[in-house]
Amino acid sequence: xxxxxxxxxxxxWHAQEDNPWWLxxxxxxxxxxxxxxxxxxxxxxxVVAGWFKKYGLEPSRQTIRRHEDTAQGxxxxxxxxxxxxxxxxxxxxxxxxxxG
Numbered sequence: 001x002x003x004x005x006x007x008x009x010x011x012x013w014h015a016q017e018d019n020p021w022w023l024x025x026x027x028x029x030x031x032x033x034x035x036x037x038x039x040x041x042x043x044x045x046x047v048v049a050g051w052f053k054k055y056g057l058e059p060s061r062q063t064i065r066r067h068e069d070t071a072q073g074x075x076x077x078x079x080x081x082x083x084x085x086x087x088x089x090x091x092x093x094x095x096x097x098x099x100g
């Protein structure tokens with residue numbers, strides 16, 4: 001199941017100074033270090049590809065950022081989504097979905 005908690009045109013207060021400029025998606029894990037499910041990754045890729053088509057963005061490491069890569073994440077030592085998140089594959093699959 002997935003749910004949208006905040007409409008795209010509203011600000012979600014999730015990443016401090018980056019809030020006004022970024023859309024975000026939250027992937028949850030039952031325990032720290034647990035693997036993400038294939039379903040989570042697949043649904044997340046569809047959601048992000050939809051946003052990128054809607055807003056005319058190109059998937060890259062600069063446009064798809066992990067919380068750990070944000071200013072707040074760096075400053076506060078965030079480690080999410082962590083090593084179990086298939087970051088490079090996620091970006092590549094968003095690109096494929098946009099092309100298909």
